[in-house]
Amino acid sequence: MSRTSRPPAATAIVIGAGPVGLATAAHLLERGIHPTVVESGPHIASAVRSWGHIRMFSPWRYNLDAASVRLLEKTGWSSPDLDALPTGAELVGLYLEPLAEELSAYVRLGSTVEAVSRQGMDKSRTIGREGRPYLVRVSTANGAVTDIAADAVIDTSGNWNQPNPMGSAGLLAPGEVESAAYVAGPLPDVLGQDRKRFAGKHTLVVGMGHSAVNSLLNLAALAEAEPETTITWAVRSASVRRAYGGGAADALPARGALGDRLRKLVESDSVRLIRTFTVDKIVGAAGGPSAGPATVYGHTLEAEHKLDVDVIVNATGFRPQLDFLREVRLSLDPAVEAPVALAQMIDPNFHSCGTVPAHGEKELAHPDDGFYLAGSKSYGRAPTFLLATGYEQVRSIAASLAGDQAAADQVRLSLPETGVCSTDLVENQAGASLGLTTGVLHGYSADEDVQDPAEDAPATTGCCG
Structure with a gap:
């Protein structure tokens, strides 16, 4: 029929x-x-x-x-x-x-x-x-x-x-399920009802979409009031240009402004950025977050990493x-x-x-x-x-x-042109581990980094910011 x-x-x-x-x-x-x-x-x-x-x-x-x-x-x-x-x-x-x-x-x-x-x-x-x-x-x-x-x-x-896993190849990292108590959603209310969870703590943000960007900006604002607050941003891409977006070229000025602010935080070392990072394993304290931080083991193209973190923001889409x-x-x-x-x-x-x-x-x-x-x-x-x-x-x-x-x-759609909506299939990263692409739940500010379908591709793909 x-x-x-x-x-x-x-x-x-x-x-x-x-x-x-x-x-x-x-x-x-x-x-x-x-x-x-x-x-x-x-x-x-x-x-x-x-x-x-x-x-x-x-x-x-x-x-x-x-x-x-x-x-x-x-x-x-x-x-x-x-x-x-x-x-x-x-x-x-x-x-x-x-x-x-x-x-x-x-x-x-x-x-x-x-x-x-x-x-x-x-x-x-x-x-x-x-x-x-x-x-x-x-x-x-x-x-x-x-x-x-x-x-x-x-x-x-x-x-x-249905969040994406933080591990590589589209799979859960070993210990990711067992360490769920350390993991926050992609857009926690860092400056409001979730403030106590983040104030004075070390937070690892994983992902490169607008959820990650918003969380990083709010964490940086919290760190100004709570100086013991520290922030690490981990992405699997070799470049974060897509996270910084189109700046003044973005037809949605509020979106372009997010990337500009984040770039300045990274350049000033207020946010520690680790590129080409893959989460290999997460090990939480035996008694959970109240007993101590979790240890996130990972690697980049250059080195192995071991991060002790109090909270992990999963912004991977x-x-x-x-x-x-x-x-x-x-x-x-x-x-x-x-x-x-x-x-x-x-x-x-x-x-x-x-x-x-x-x-x-x-x-x-x-x-x-x-x-x-x-x-x-x-x-x-x-x-x-x-x-x-x-x-x-x-x-x-x-x-x-x-x-x-x-x-x-008869389908019709009128949307703003934007400098952020660009496709950069290669961003100076030939041979790099596949990065998390910038994702969009448009209309929403809850844009997510989604692991690219082609997990074994040699370079990250550009997408919307």
Whole structure:
């Protein structure tokens, strides 16, 4: 059954109630399709809340979805200043929470998707598969398990809870799991609620995206007030030019300013930078952080290293969680883990956020018709996702599910040109260990360093900042 011949969907399940998931529900409603949004967290936008203290480098105009705005404006909601830069908390409080309130009848919080399949058949069965409803198995904290049926499923659950390992070759470093108590997320609130954990301590930041940059800048600010605070920044690349970004050439000035500030901190030795660093092993104290620091063993091209650190900030990015989709017929690129048609547009070996074209339902389709990955999860391991891109994805998907394939195929995207969005495939590092590429969860300031799919490549790849 082709996309153009299938009957319009009446129901759809949306996995995840973040910005793109809520936007999906708004677009589905406009198309007359009943959405059910399933969110594992106790609140909507759990990932954004975790970095609510961070100010975004993209202004409001790139963070608002058109269908969501239309829904909100019916209630008398007024848009924030489109040129202002919101924090994550402001994105939630001024936009996502009012939107979730309007969509509350369709949102199930505290509900974890355990599996997705086709009703009455497993992945291997083909006869009678087309047009068969989807079955989504959902569990709640009290142990209840429910199966929900729908004509379509859009997985917008993101990758926030699936961090990349800090070890080499895409694998966990020995001791990484056992030393989890020493590891902070990519954007800890260093100057706020997490201050005690970092003040007067030695922190190792691993990664080279904007999460790493933000954490390094906040740690440096903390060190001015707490002089015993020390900072080490470890990257696997031989160059950190991408972390410093486009400076004045960046069309998003707030983003360019981050790199300029970090460069000065490194040049003044306020931040110790170790290039071409590979984490070999992490050994924590027997009693955990309260008993003493962890020892991080690693190496560079020139030497072996042994670092005693109190906290490790893992800013190495994310990868998609695909286990609960085992019974869905997916077509994913073997390297990027994105839909095959999309992967060639976003492969970080060749593309940056400035060179990814607009795309929609056609590029996101899978062999199981009516199932889609959207938002940052659709990009797999590629670090070039833009929040505005996710909104256009789900607009196109909703149009296709409603039977309006012409509208689904008319994809458009207007994004700022930026000096940071450049592709530098070789940066004076022939023969170096593969570096962590600069990643982007655009719209978000939570840009992550994602380990490049080509782990054995001889040089790092440039990407968006």
